[in-house]
Amino acid sequence: MEDQHSAPELFLFLASTVHDMKNSISVVSGTLESLLAAEQSSTTADPAFLQMAQMLYQTKRLNDNLIQLLALYKQVGKPGYPFDVQPQLVAQVVAQVVDQEKILLQSKGIVLETHCPPELIWTLDEDLVIGVLAHAINNAIRYTEDTIRLSVAEENGMLALRVEDNGDGYTQALLDAGEAAMDGLSAGVNFSTNSTGLGLYFSSEVAKMHKHRGQSGSIALENGGALGGGCFILRLP
Amino acid sequence: MDQTSRPNEADTTDWADKHYLLVDDFVGIRILLRESLRNLGARHIDQAASGGEAMKLLAKTRYDVVLCDYNLGEGKNGQQVLEETRVRNLTAPSSVWLMVSAEKSVESVMGAAEHQPDAYLIKPITEGVLLTRLNRVWHKKQVFREIDQACMEKDYLRAAKLCDAQIAQNKLHELELLRMKATLLLKSGEPEKARAIYEKVLAERDYSWARAGLGKIRMNNGEHEAARQIFQGVIVENRYYIDAYDQMAVAYQLMGQHEEACGVLEKAARLSPNSVPRQRNLGQAALKIGNVSMAEKAFRKCVAIGEFSVMKTVDAYLGLARVCGMKKDAKEALQWLLLAQREFPPEEIGLRAKITEGMVHHETGDYRRARKCGDELEAMLLEDPARPEKAICMELATLLFAVGVKDAPAGLLCYVVKNNHDNQVVQDEVQKIFDKAKMGDEGTSLILASRKEASDLMNKGVLLWKTDKLDDAVAWMRAARVKLPNNLRILFNSAQIIVSYLQQRGYHADLAAEAVEVLLYVDKIAPGQQRFAQLMEQLMQLTPDARAEDAPGAAADGALVPAVKVVAAPEKAVKTMRSRGG
Numbered sequence: 001m002e003d004q005h006s007a008p009e010l011f012l013f014l015a016s017t018v019h020d021m022k023n024s025i026s027v028v029s030g031t032l033e034s035l036l037a038a039e040q041s042s043t044t045a046d047p048a049f050l051q052m053a054q055m056l057y058q059t060k061r062l063n064d065n066l067i068q069l070l071a072l073y074k075q076v077g078k079p080g081y082p083f084d085v086q087p088q089l090v091a092q093v094v095a096q097v098v099d100q101e102k103i104l105l106q107s108k109g110i111v112l113e114t115h116c117p118p119e120l121i122w123t124l125d126e127d128l129v130i131g132v133l134a135h136a137i138n139n140a141i142r143y144t145e146d147t148i149r150l151s152v153a154e155e156n157g158m159l160a161l162r163v164e165d166n167g168d169g170y171t172q173a174l175l176d177a178g179e180a181a182m183d184g185l186s187a188g189v190n191f192s193t194n195s196t197g198l199g200l201y202f203s204s205e206v207a208k209m210h211k212h213r214g215q216s217g218s219i220a221l222e223n224g225g226a227l228g229g230g231c232f233i234l235r236l237p
Numbered sequence: 238m239d240q241t242s243r244p245n246e247a248d249t250t251d252w253a254d255k256h257y258l259l260v261d262d263f264v265g266i267r268i269l270l271r272e273s274l275r276n277l278g279a280r281h282i283d284q285a286a287s288g289g290e291a292m293k294l295l296a297k298t299r300y301d302v303v304l305c306d307y308n309l310g311e312g313k314n315g316q317q318v319l320e321e322t323r324v325r326n327l328t329a330p331s332s333v334w335l336m337v338s339a340e341k342s343v344e345s346v347m348g349a350a351e352h353q354p355d356a357y358l359i360k361p362i363t364e365g366v367l368l369t370r371l372n373r374v375w376h377k378k379q380v381f382r383e384i385d386q387a388c389m390e391k392d393y394l395r396a397a398k399l400c401d402a403q404i405a406q407n408k409l410h411e412l413e414l415l416r417m418k419a420t421l422l423l424k425s426g427e428p429e430k431a432r433a434i435y436e437k438v439l440a441e442r443d444y445s446w447a448r449a450g451l452g453k454i455r456m457n458n459g460e461h462e463a464a465r466q467i468f469q470g471v472i473v474e475n476r477y478y479i480d481a482y483d484q485m486a487v488a489y490q491l492m493g494q495h496e497e498a499c500g501v502l503e504k505a506a507r508l509s510p511n512s513v514p515r516q517r518n519l520g521q522a523a524l525k526i527g528n529v530s531m532a533e534k535a536f537r538k539c540v541a542i543g544e545f546s547v548m549k550t551v552d553a554y555l556g557l558a559r560v561c562g563m564k565k566d567a568k569e570a571l572q573w574l575l576l577a578q579r580e581f582p583p584e585e586i587g588l589r590a591k592i593t594e595g596m597v598h599h600e601t602g603d604y605r606r607a608r609k610c611g612d613e614l615e616a617m618l619l620e621d622p623a624r625p626e627k628a629i630c631m632e633l634a635t636l637l638f639a640v641g642v643k644d645a646p647a648g649l650l651c652y653v654v655k656n657n658h659d660n661q662v663v664q665d666e667v668q669k670i671f672d673k674a675k676m677g678d679e680g681t682s683l684i685l686a687s688r689k690e691a692s693d694l695m696n697k698g699v700l701l702w703k704t705d706k707l708d709d710a711v712a713w714m715r716a717a718r719v720k721l722p723n724n725l726r727i728l729f730n731s732a733q734i735i736v737s738y739l740q741q742r743g744y745h746a747d748l749a750a751e752a753v754e755v756l757l758y759v760d761k762i763a764p765g766q767q768r769f770a771q772l773m774e775q776l777m778q779l780t781p782d783a784r785a786e787d788a789p790g791a792a793a794d795g796a797l798v799p800a801v802k803v804v805a806a807p808e809k810a811v812k813t814m815r816s817r818g819g
Contacts (some may be wrong), residue, residue, distance in 0.1 A: 022339045026361040027265035034272060063361060083475075085442075087412055092369055099365020121409055123442065127359055130366075212442060 025063050032056040033103040053107035057141065060104060064135050064199070083125055083209050090120045090152050090159065097133045097150065105137075110144060112137070115151040122159045124236055128206045129161070132219075135199050136163040136232040143167035143230055151226070155235075158215070162225065163232040169223035170230045178221030182207075203234065212237035250375050252368075253278030255301035260284075260291040260318065261337070262310040266360075270304060273364045277371075288313025288545065295327045302371070303328065305354075307338040313545040316511070320352045321547045330385065333374050337362065380410050384417065393770060397421040412438070419450055425774065426767035428454045445471050445478040452484060457767065461491045479509045486518070493662040495526050506535065513539055513548035520556045533560040551581040555593045562597030570597040588614060588625055588633065595636045604640070611640035618645055626762075627653055627663070627723070631670060638674035647676070651687040656723040658691035694720065695727055698734065707738045711748070718755070728759045729768045736772060739779050752776055 032055055039049055094116045105112050133150065140148045144165035151162045170178075181200040200219070207217035215237040225231030257279055261267050267284050274282055283298065285291035288309050295303075295318075303322075307315035315336055322328055336354035355374040358366065380403050387396035400418035404411050415434055422431040432454055435447040452467035468485035471478055482505035489498035499522040506512075506519045520535035536556040543549035554577035561570035571594070578590055595610030614633060624630055630653050634646035650667045657663040664684055671680020694717045701710035714731040721727050735752040739745060753776060760769050 022360050023263045023266055027263075027269060029361060030269040030272075083477075087409055089409060092373070096363075096366050096369050099369075100363050102365075 022063075025059060029056060029059040029063060032059060036103050036107045039107075049107070053104070056104050056107065057138070060134075060138055064131070064138060084127075085123050085125050085210065087121050087123050088126050090122050091116045091118050093124075093126055093129055093133075094150060094152060097130055097137065100130070100134050101137050104141070105148070108141060109146065110141060111147045113147065113149040113151075115149070115153075117152065117154075120152065120154065120159075122236065123212070124159070124210060125206070128209070129234070129236075132203045132206050132234055133161060133163065135203065136234075139163075139199060139232070140165040140167075140230065143170075145229070147227060149227055157237070158217075159236040161234045161236070164225040164227045165229040165231075166227040167229040169228075170221050175221050175223070178219065182218055182220070203232075207234055207236065210236045250372070251278075252302075252371060253280060255279065256281045256283075256298060258283050258285065258291065258294055258298070258300045258303045258305075260286075260288070260303070260305040260309065260315065262286055262306065262308075266306070270362065270367075273362070273367055274304075276364055277368060287311070288315070288318045291318050292321060295322050296325075299327075299329060300332060301329075302333045302335070304335050304337060304358075307336055314511075316352075317546045319354055323352045324547045331378060331382075333371065333378070335367075335370065335374070377410060377413075380407055380414075381417075388421070391773070393421045393425040394774065397425065412444075416446060416450075419447075423450075423454070423457075423767075424770050426769075426771040428457065428767065443474065445475045445481065448474075449478065449481050449484060452481070452488075456484070456488055456491070461488045464488045465492075477508065479505055482508075483515065483518075486522070490522075491662060493665060495522060498522050499526055499528065499531070503531065506538075510538065511542050513543045513546055513550060513553075516542065517550050517552045517556075520553065524556060524559060529560055529563050532556060533564075536560060549580075551577050551585055551589075554580070555586075555589055558593050558597055562593075562600040565601050567597060567601040567603065570601070587629070588617065589629060591617075592629070592633050592636055595640065596632075599636065599639050607636075608640045611637050611642055615642055615645045618649075624649070624652055627657065631666065635670055635673070638670065638676075643676075646674070647671075647679075647683060650680070651683055654684050654687040655691040655721050658688045658724065659726060664688070691721060691724060691727070695724075695730060698727075698730060702734050702737065707734070707742065710734045711738055715751075723762060725759060725763055725766070728755055729766075729772070732756050732759075732772050733768075736775050736779070739776075744779055744781055749776060749780060 032052060036049075036052060036056060039052075094114055098112060098114060101112065137148060137150065140163055144167045147166045149162070149164045151164070153160050153162075177200055181204040200221075203219045207219045210217035217234065217236040220233045220235070222231045222233065223229070257274055259267050259270050259274075259282060261270070264286070267286075271282055271284070283294050283300075285294055289312050291305065292313070294300075305315045305318055309315060309318075313321070315338075319334060319336065322334075328334070333356075334354040335356050335358055337358045337360060339360050355378070356370050358370060384396050384399045384403070387393070387399060397418050400414045400421065404414045404418075407414065415438055419431040419434040422428070422434070432451065435450045435454075438444055438447040439451075448467060448471045452464045452471070455461075455467060456464035465485055465488040468481040468488065471481040472485070475481075482501050486498040486501045486505070489495070489501065499519070502515065502519040502522050506515050509515065516535045516539035520532045520539060523529075523532035523535060536553045539550065539553035540557065543553060554573050558570045558573040558577070561567075561573060574590055574594055574597070577586060591610055591614055595607050595614065598604070598607035598610060615637065625633070630649045634649040634653075637646035637649075650670060654664055654667055667684060668677070668680055671677055671683070674680075698710055698714045698717060701707075701713055711734055714727065714734055717724075717727050718731055732752045732755045735748050735755075739749060739752075752772070756769055756772055756776075759766060
């Protein structure tokens, strides 16, 4: 057993500060979502609409990063996340991801296709997997032409969750970063300027935490896929 | 929002007519959640900005759904609101409690707290997540409804059978049902069947709760060291599985290794500091090994987190009085004692305030006042033949020896030994108290004599039973219970002999009621014993069907059935069993 002899006051302060920030961000993104939802049902297009969609996108990114920081870096440098795997209906996980991203995608005119076997049950940490998939979709929004596809399949005893787009695909630097993240090399990723790097690192940590029968999860970045653009794959044992 | 396209429509219920309570100190979040609930069709939504406000509303209205933030600023936190609501029964068992937090906490995952919400939600909450989780909880409550009902009636075997029936239909809940079933089998005195379930689950995946379950089976068998090793292994794999720390501390305490027990509790308290019972246990363990500063820290924390909690305990106040006494600060010690007597009812404190006062005076060198307390306590013992529980008896004996009394404390210690005549660890502790009073040799022979007296009492009863003198055996054991009211083996054997009597001589309502009374008392002083479930089961089988009105003696039999079903205190058992996986 290892011990942590750090100042509890500092942790409390940080935790309560983060708590406040999350509240504020929740309100900002929630308000933006309801404004955008109202806008979409009206017939006349407001010029501020696009700017609002962009604001929502930025807010979601901020929120994503906060979730990651909270989940993994609360104990600085030590992944101390209380990991919680439970059997879940994968279709329910997908539905929750879709719901989180729905307004943003609609406001940006992007179509999200989903493919998931309705009865499939998998043992996973639901909150983390939702976080990884939402992050991958937020990332794909940046690169896609007009379509994103979220698909689930059981492949060789592993659960494969794919987020694909019809954009130009990942750059070589990103493909390399994806591999580096899986190798546990954070050296290739610059956290201070590159949020994609942080996202990849987070996703690979989540994948690796899932262990079963001597196998652990993984992530991969590829080009091509069903839509011909970038493809993010989360594989869970 | 388009609700028709959502999945699993078969699992949904109508959320529009339900009564909702939103608790969050941040008005923006309340507005946001209220909007989400309205989009689900909800019409009756109340709001509270603090734990105190929430308690007032909860006392007035029976809510169907409570959405409560964990972090509520000053005053009660979300967990404390939940605990008080459950203890005061302010919501129906069918109601849904969703705890909202900014991050996933150890408590949320490992089920460290005794009272668990139905689900945890992490911010930000979207409508989709809210509806998915509400439906999921609702569906799960349907799956567990009959099982919970059987548990409340303490009919664990029926509950276990109901688990099987649900497993056949609910693949998604199979794991939780298996976990529940294993707990039920343990309670029904079927550790081998429970072990088989844990091993089956572990063959599939390494779940901490299943491994800890195997540890608990070992511990119940008296294999304390083997159990300790299992709990240690669970912690190595999953350092957030708090229950394993608490169990490991118990294993150490049962082996008399108090230093180690204290060390484990300290680690658990660092990982999950906001549990009143854990800080209390840590304080008491630290006091036992003389670590005054650790005890002080734990008791102060215990008082602080207990301030707004129904779990608040007088133990922390008395503990702090002891700590201050040891630090020669009689003034503060007596203030804590005063506070304890002001904040807790006398029946909860009993003799302990006076004992602690005497200890404080003795430790701060006021021997005259210490002696006065001792004299008063001695008089109380003479006046009331009933004796407090083991730990208090031992504390009282320590004080009385310290102030120079001899016979009364020796008598108390003999009483303790007689009630625990097969427990070597307790006898060692008693010996230490005699040693400290410079009565080592006298103590040794008193312990031996007490042990012999208890086993003679028991053996005589068993002999009468084995030689078929059942009337004499029942009467003998009844008398033995009066002499040794807290001796588990005598209590169990007493019930066992009555069961034999009923089996061989026919059913007798008064005797059956006597056995039930004995067993329920055992379950109160030492919950979760396997023999309890076995003997209860046998008694239930012997009871003629109360509905068979025309059977002779049915009127008298009718009296027993409600006695078995009603006296059982259900709440706690159900809540502890439903703690989540990890």
